Amino acid sequence: MTVEEKINEITNGKPNYLSITFNDHWAAHEPIERALEDISDRDFAAPDERQKCLESNSIWEVHYYPVTPVGFVHCYASTLDAALDGLLKLL
DSSP states (O other): OOOOHHHHHHHHSSOOEEEEEEEEGGTTTTTHHHHHTTGGGGGGGSTTTTHHHHTTTTOEEEEEESSSSSEEEEEEEHHHHHHHHHHHHHH
């Protein structure tokens, strides 16, 4: 599936909120090791993604608010594809 197809699958073609962030820790001049400390293991797309983020020096976050009054889901990974795949598993 392409990135666009994955996003359409996540949003189900409805207007809602989806954000994609790449290396947000850089804005605060924070090392990746410190940024990864703040992320729970359960928020990664797969068990090995924390290590992959460290090795690639990349943290992708996909944050999604479905069409509901409360709640959101988010997922972290070393690549955008992995983050989108992880989010799709949560829906």
